[in-house]
Amino acid sequence: MYNIKNSKELAKLISYTNLNNMITESEMREFLEKAKELNFHSVTITPTYIPLAKEILADTDVQVGSVVGFPLGFEDTESKIAETEALLKKDVDIVEVVINLSYLKDEKYELLENEIKQIKELVENRILKVIIETKALEDYEKANAAKVAENSGADYVKTSTGFVTPNHIFENVNDINIIQKYAPKIKIEIYGGIDDYKFANQILTGGADLIGSNKGYEIVKRYKELRENTQVKPKPITLTKKD
Template sequence: MYNIKNSKELATYINYANLNNIITEDEMKEFLEKAKETTFNSVIVSPTYVELAKESLKDTDIKVGSVVGFPLGFEDSQTKLAEAKSLIDKGADELEVVVNLSHLKDKKYDLIGKEIEEIKKAVGDKILKVDIEVKALDDAEKSAVVQVIEKAGADYVKNATGFVTPCHIYEIVNDINIIQKYAPKVKIEIYGGVDSYKIANQVLTGGADRIASNQGYEIVKRYKELRENTQVKPKPITLTKK
């Protein structure tokens, strides 16, 4: 099992996500206030709320992540590039770009690679993740595209947008194994289906570097309740000489 020492450490592996497309500003402020109660690696918000998140979290170590070409990824490369540059200008620390699945199905790996290279060049030292939507791919397609992503210089491969049916833990571990085998230098982020500490621990144990979850706050809170707030009063022991 993954050796998580406490709830604060667990939170550093989690990117707390809220990509609800009908969320109000007040609801987003409430989400960000909850995020500040712990030590998440980042929050993931829509482009609409990047500046709000950056301002709200300015006195914390929590990074702000957002999305490019989300959730379908079929925008042209120049549109994605412009969106990425705009988000960096607004203060985003991490960007997630959705791969063009039509290009992937047609094996247009040169176009996919060029798009990622251009976006990575534009974002510089900021984190770039590439979402491959594994539910739409077979294992051969996964192995091919992660090699392209690694070669193009992306920092992370992400398995899903969260807009499809979540993978079962066994599917997640299979996908992690494929990524580690064919693109060993790229890091791995898992999104979808991680809604409890137990699943989070299994995913980290399976080889993921980060977890993105809408339930990040609840995962950390529950772990804290189970592991840090449980008080056990030992019974006194009396030693008697024989």
């Protein structure tokens, strides 16, 4: 079992996510207030609401992340660079770029590295995550994608956009093992389908550094309810054997 001491520590292992393309401003405000309440590691949101997030989360250490080339990753490098520059102008803390799966399938690793390196140069000391969509890949492709991300200076490999996700814990652990073996220096975020504390704990126990979930608030609140808000009064006992 992953040694989580309390709900605050758990929240710091979650990127609370809302990439709903039809969300209203009032709904996003509600989402961000929940993120503020529990002080997550970060939020991942659409570019539209970065200024709102920076405003609401200004007095917290919750980082604000958004996406480039989302969700398919097939934009050319120039387009992805322009998207990245637009995010940086909004003072985003984390950039998540979807890998070009066509390049990966054709084993054009040099093109992939060049693209990610250019984005990392723009991002500088901010966090860069590379989304690789593991469910759509063979194991050797996952290994090569992770190596490309690490060689290019990315901080995290993220396993899914959320549209195509591994549906079993063993698939996730297999992905973690592959990434750790072939790109041992890069951090790993597992995203997709993590909607309860049990699954979240399994993912962390399996070796993930971070969880991405649109159910982050429910996961942490449920954990808090089970571990911190439940008081059990023990029966009185004696420490000596009765005659």
